[in-house]
Amino acid sequence: MKKHIVLIDRTIKAGIKAIKKSGHKCVVVVDKHNKMLGTLSDGDVRKIILNNISINEKLNNHFNKKGLYLVEGQYTENQAKSLFLKQDYGIIPVINNFNKVVDVLYWGKLFGSKKIKYPKLHIPAVIIAGGKGTRLEPFTKILPKPLIPIKEKPVIEHIIDKFLKYGISNFILTINFKAEILKAYYKELKPKYKLEFIQEKRPLGTAGGLRELGKKKYKNFFVTNCDTITKINLIDFYKFHISNKFDITLVASYKTHKVPYGVCKLNDEGNLRTIDEKPTINILVNIGLYLVNKKVLNLIPKDKLFHMTELIEKSKRNGFKIGVFPVDEEEWTDVGQWNEFKKTVDIFS
Numbered sequence: 001m002k003k004h005i006v007l008i009d010r011t012i013k014a015g016i017k018a019i020k021k022s023g024h025k026c027v028v029v030v031d032k033h034n035k036m037l038g039t040l041s042d043g044d045v046r047k048i049i050l051n052n053i054s055i056n057e058k059l060n061n062h063f064n065k066k067g068l069y070l071v072e073g074q075y076t077e078n079q080a081k082s083l084f085l086k087q088d089y090g091i092i093p094v095i096n097n098f099n100k101v102v103d104v105l106y107w108g109k110l111f112g113s114k115k116i117k118y119p120k121l122h123i124p125a126v127i128i129a130g131g132k133g134t135r136l137e138p139f140t141k142i143l144p145k146p147l148i149p150i151k152e153k154p155v156i157e158h159i160i161d162k163f164l165k166y167g168i169s170n171f172i173l174t175i176n177f178k179a180e181i182l183k184a185y186y187k188e189l190k191p192k193y194k195l196e197f198i199q200e201k202r203p204l205g206t207a208g209g210l211r212e213l214g215k216k217k218y219k220n221f222f223v224t225n226c227d228t229i230t231k232i233n234l235i236d237f238y239k240f241h242i243s244n245k246f247d248i249t250l251v252a253s254y255k256t257h258k259v260p261y262g263v264c265k266l267n268d269e270g271n272l273r274t275i276d277e278k279p280t281i282n283i284l285v286n287i288g289l290y291l292v293n294k295k296v297l298n299l300i301p302k303d304k305l306f307h308m309t310e311l312i313e314k315s316k317r318n319g320f321k322i323g324v325f326p327v328d329e330e331e332w333t334d335v336g337q338w339n340e341f342k343k344t345v346d347i348f349s
Contacts, residue, residue, distance in 0.1 A: 004091055004104040005030050008037055012048055012062055013055040015040045020328060024106045025090035025233075029063045035099045039067030041090060042236075042328075049254055049326040055282060069093045072102050081110050088235075120167025121238055125222040126213065127159060128206050130176030144178035146226045147185055154185075158229050160193070163222065166234045169193040172221075174209035176200040205307040210292070211300040218294065223308070225288035230332040232289075237325050241291040246323035248315055249291045250308075252284040253329045284324065287332045296320055 006018040006027045018027045019042055026041040040063040048055070048062050070080060072094055083092060084107055094103035129146045146156035153161075160171060175182055175197050186195055198209045206225065213221055220241070222234070232251065241249040263276045290308065296315045300306055316322055 001101070001104050004028055004093075004106075005034075005101065006040065006059070007032065008059055011056055011058055012045070012053070015059055015063070016045055016055060016328060019045065020330060022091070028067070028091070028093045028101055028104060029059060030101055034101055036067075036069060036093055036095050036101050038063045038065040039091075039093070040064070046240075046326045049284070050324065055254065056280075067093070069095050070105070072096045077110065080105055084110060119235060121234060123168065123218050123220050123222065123238075124170040124172055124216070125160075125163045125168050125224065126172045126174065126210065127156060127224055127226050128209070129156065129173045129182065129226040130179070130200050130203060130209065131206075131226070144175075144182050146173075146182060155229070156226055159224060159226065162230060163234070164193065168222070168234075171195050172198060172213070174198045174200060174204070176203050201303070203305060204303070205305045205310075206288075207300055207308045207311040208304060208306040210311075211297055211302060213292075214294060214297040216294070220294070221292050223290040223292050227334055228288040228332060230287070230289060230327075232327050232331050237289075238291065240325050241323060244323050245321060246291070247293040247296050247320035248312055249323035249325055250312070251287050251289040251325045251327055251332075253287050253327055253332055255283050255285050255329055257281050257283065284326060287327070287334070289332075293320075 003018070004022045004024070004027055006015050006029055008029055008031050010018075015027065015029075019025060019040065026039055029037045029040050031037060040059065044062070044064055053062065068083075068089065070092055080092065083089060084105075090106065092105045093101050094105060096102050127146070129144070131145060147154040149155075150158055156173075163171070169192075171193060173182065173195065176199070179197075179199055183197065198212045200209050210221075210223065220238075230251070237249070237251065240246075258280050259278060261278065263279050265273045265276060267273045286309075288308075296311065299314045299318060300311060312322055
């Protein structure tokens with residue numbers, strides 16, 4: 001039960017680590033006497049990050065004080081199961097008559113090894129697979145980046161596996177560099193999912209080939225780089241995109257970076273005010289996974305090099321709504337650079 005609890009006097013960062021350790025997207029916030037004060041979920045963490053609150057601050061009021069709970073002896077197992085089946089709860093704490101947490105319920109505890117059935121997402125996933133993969137040379141001198149192997153499967157199949165988990169079975173690949181090798185691979189593989197190619201006559205960047213999607217019937221598309229492998233919950237991501245009525249939503253990872261130098265801060269006259277020795281800074285980085293609404297695709301120029309960053313900026317200038325879905329840095333891997341690629345290989349080994 002301890003791994004599902006975090007003390008109120010801990011930092012937000014400690015709360016994030018507790019959520020990660022619990023494995024159930026949520027923890028119970030308690031005082032030093034183990035009395036329940038509320039819950040902290042990954043959704044709460046997203047709100048904290050988007051409100052530009054430092055994760056080094058104390059939890060204090062940065063949690064849900066109205067979190068759901070059950071009272072010991074006042075519920076049946078079937079009632080508890082019904083709550084999990086009807087709502088997307090990570091955990092449900094059980095308290096006694098003195099508000100002390102005596103148990104924490106979660107899916108595996110009630111349903112055993114029975115797997116959670118995710119709702120199916122009936123929208124396509126577009127994989128940007130036309131780049132040269134220069135960061136992975138010399139391998140990409142021979143193979144296109146999507147076919148670089150991790151364990152016994154190429155990178156692109158690991159990416160596709162994550163989407164298949166959520167019922168997504170329609171994939172579109174934008175291709176250019178070594179396109180015929182990719183086509184030959186899939187011709188031999190004969191996948192069970194639906195696959196089509198958008199072949200670029202010349203390199204069109206990370207967004208140029210998306211213009212062709214405007215002819216499709218779908219309203220929204222997942223778009224991912226072919227070097228981003230994620231563990232994020234795509235249902236949560238999709239709900240966030242739809243409920244906020246965003247036209248483009250990008251996934252961003254919270255990164256903590258320690259500057260290895262003393263940072264000089266100046267006053268208004270340009271004189272030294274303080275030196276901050278080896279400070280830690282927190283930033284959000286774009287991981288290369290998006291949800292894109294069809295209506296922004298007309299902003300993409302025809303047959304010209306155009307990147308997702310340009311599409312996002314142009315969409316903003318034209319009044320479209322852009323969202324950011326924050327995730328933990330451990331929920332994704334960029335296998336497009338050697339140091340991260342090697343870490344990923346170790347994970348899958």
